[in-house]
Amino acid sequence: MSITAAMVKELRELSGAGMMDCKKALAETDGNMEAAVDWLRAKGISKADKKAGRTAAEGLVGVAADGNKAVVVEINSETDFVARNDEFQKLVSGIASVALGTDGSVDAVAAANYPATGKSVADTIKDAIGTIGENLTLRRSAGLSVDEGVVASYIHNGVADGLGKLGVLVALKSSGNKDALNAFGRQVAMHVAATSPLAVKPEDVDQVAAERERSIFIEQARESGKPDNIIEKMVEGRMRKFFEEVALLSQAFVINPDLTVAAAAKEAEKDVGAPVEIVGFARLLVGEGVEKEESDFAAEVAAAAKG
Incomplete structure (x- = not known):
């Protein structure tokens, strides 16, 4: 080639x-x-x-929660000017509220009725494109729920209530005090925002991602020229560390690095008054994984001024 x-x-x-x-x-x-x-x-x-350095799409993440259920949606715009627009922010908040009545999937959210317009969310976004003057997309969404417990949420770099550039949900199963559970859940959500884990438990890490890392570790170990039996031990050690770094429960808790997240959950049980189990999380960062052409900022301002 x-x-x-x-x-x-x-x-x-x-x-x-x-x-x-x-x-x-x-x-x-x-x-x-x-x-x-x-x-x-x-x-x-x-x-x-990963290609994290190439993410640059604009827009906002919106979160809506109701006790044991919560959703997070990502609505993209072409420029940050629009992301700061009151009408756009109202639209994202409205879509997040509508999403709360669905299973949280993109298709379900797009098809849901948007009360303010009497149309689907997808058609409401199309209408907003004509009003706002930029391409807008419902790119991602996620929903979490528990039969007993809470789904805590956290917005980083918030621009308004429930709106920001990074949104996190954390589902906790427990029969204990809801306020204490939610307070701990918010701390875990802040942790997820900071560390971006791949899964709750090591065994839940995507096998394709794990095997990819293993292949890289094997190649790196072979570069050392050590015998195969030593290489195998080296790789197993690296993989244990990899899982510790990417699985939520085994990570050092950012609020108290002396504890793992699993140990912090155990500690939280004292305030909650019942066992606490972290069963899931969702993390959406605006524009993550989307490439955007480099633009001349002055030209962008000029273009926006022309309307």
Whole structure:
């Protein structure tokens, strides 16, 4: 496969590695961008884990909660100017409230009736595009519920009640005091906002992601030239650390790093007055995973001024 300058440039932006290393990585992986990132990581040339540096879509995340159920929705706009617009914020809040009556999936939210317009959420967004003058999309949504307990929520960088750039839900199962449970749940939600875990428990981590990490660790270990039996122990040690770092319950609790999140939940039982089980979480960061063309800020302002 022919390796183009554009491919090398993209890999450099993703990995921070040098041009020649990027070119070699692409040649070694037949131009597969993700495999090339892994190749660079395995060689110790790149520490890029994901394309997080390329996220730049604008918009807002909205959260709505009602005791043992909560939802979070992400509505994207083209510019941050619109994200600060009162009408747009009202729309996101309204959609979050509507989403609370669904299972939280994007399809269900899009099809739900928006009371203020008497139309579906999808059609209401289409109408708003004409009014606001920018493309708007319902990109992601998630809902959590428990039979007994609470679903706590947290908004980071909030611009209004229930609105911000990052929204987190945490579902806790317990028969204990709801106020104490919600207070602890909010702390866990703040933790999730800060650490972005992949799953609640190590065994829940996506196997594809885990095997990808294992492959990289094996390649890195082989670079050391050590025998296979030592390499196996090295890799198993690295994988244990990997699961500790990405599974919520085994992470060091940001509120009190001396405790894991699991241990903090155990401590919280004293205030809650009953066993506490963290059963799920959802974390939506505006624009995460979306690429956006670099723009000239002055030109963007000028374009906005022209309306």
